[in-house]
Amino acid sequence: MKQFISLCKFYIKKQYKRSKILPILYNSSKNIIKESIYSYKGLVFDMVWKVDTTKKIDRRVLDIPDREFTWSYEACGVRRFHRIMKRINIDHTKYNFIDIGSGKGRVLLMSIRYNFRRIVGVEFSKKLHETAKRNIENYSKKLGKKECIELFNCNALEFHFPIEPSIIFLFNPFKRAIMERFITNLQQSLTVSPRSVLVVYVHPTEKALLEKTVLLSKTYEDCGRDDFVIFSNR
Ligand SMILES: C[S@@+](CC[C@H](N)C(=O)[O-])C[C@H]1O[C@@H](n2cnc3c(N)ncnc32)[C@H](O)[C@@H]1O
Structure with a gap:
């Protein structure tokens, strides 16, 4: 045989x-x-979890003004996210987790198991923001306890970063024009209020912009199946 x-x-x-x-x-x-x-x-x-996070949404139909500078909605894969999290060696209870471009909230829900100090989602699209709200409610019902996730329905460029140690999670939310301004805002915030920050950038199409920054340096890179980089100022 x-x-x-x-x-x-x-x-x-x-x-x-x-x-x-x-x-x-x-x-x-x-x-x-x-x-x-x-x-x-x-x-x-x-x-x-009785939620709705998987269906992709083309950027051309997203209800946000700067559509030409954004990428389509797509949720970060479940196993991919947890593999990325394994690469982060911090005391989670001291850090906030901030998902920039949080979409329907899948990453926020998946980050619950890590016991972060705060979990925050920033999403420009009103429709996606409302879906994320519903998803968090349904998830909490299924779990049997209320999950405290803070959602902001605004442009990432108008978001005020919390002045506490934070992980800033980016799953390729926007293109160069917005990314440049976003990094400038982050650098300004870090100069005014120095604190530990890790930027986790998945599918990092604009990673060259982060590589140029003075305050952050690359601490990990995966060019394989998970395709992400981590920058940190620690
Ligand atoms: C690739 S999806 C990532 C979704 C989510 N982070 C996840 O992994 O489940 C990118 C998201 O960024 C949002 N986005 C794009 N430009 C934005 C901006 N300027 N401010 C806030 N959110 C933005 C899009 O609406 C979209 O939901």
């Missing part, structure tokens, strides 16, 4: 190498499968 299996493997490999179509078919279906697994896990999260 073992010999038969290795013979089959050998034959498939040989055909794969010879064929022009098979590698193309394999690579395209791999992405479809990955995408389906991603939404499957998100849907399981939604089903278990």
Whole structure:
């Protein structure tokens, strides 16, 4: 039987190498499968917690004024988020967790298990903000205790950073024009009130801007499947 299996493997490999179509078919279906697994896990999260966080929303239909500078709504993957959190070595109870561009609130809900001092979400879209509110209510009902998550429905550029140690979580919320101003605001806040801050930037399309900052330095980078960077001033 073992010999038969290795013979089959050998034959498939040989055909794969010879064929022009098979590698193309394999690579395209791999992405479809990955995408389906991603939404499957998100849907399981939604089903278990009776929330609505998985459906993507194209940036062109988001109810925010600066649509051309933003990316579409998409929630951070469940396992990806927890793998990222494992890389952060802090006393969580001393830190706030702030999700900039918190969308429907999935990241906020997932951060509950880490016992942060405060959990804060900042979302520009009114519709997504309202969905996040409902999700937090449903999650709290399911959990059987009220979760204290603070939501701000405003532009991230108008948000006043709490002057306490914080993790600033960014899942690729906006493009260069906004990111530049956001970093300037953060730097100003850190100069006026120095405190420990970690910026966790997932799918960091504008990471070069953070690399240029004087107050923050890169402490961790994952260029693989989780694709994130951590900057810190500690
Ligand atoms: C990729 S989604 C991330 C959602 C959420 N952080 C998560 O992982 O579940 C980016 C979010 O940023 C929001 N956003 C874009 N520009 C913004 C701004 N200037 N101020 C606040 N939120 C913004 C979008 O509406 C969208 O919900």
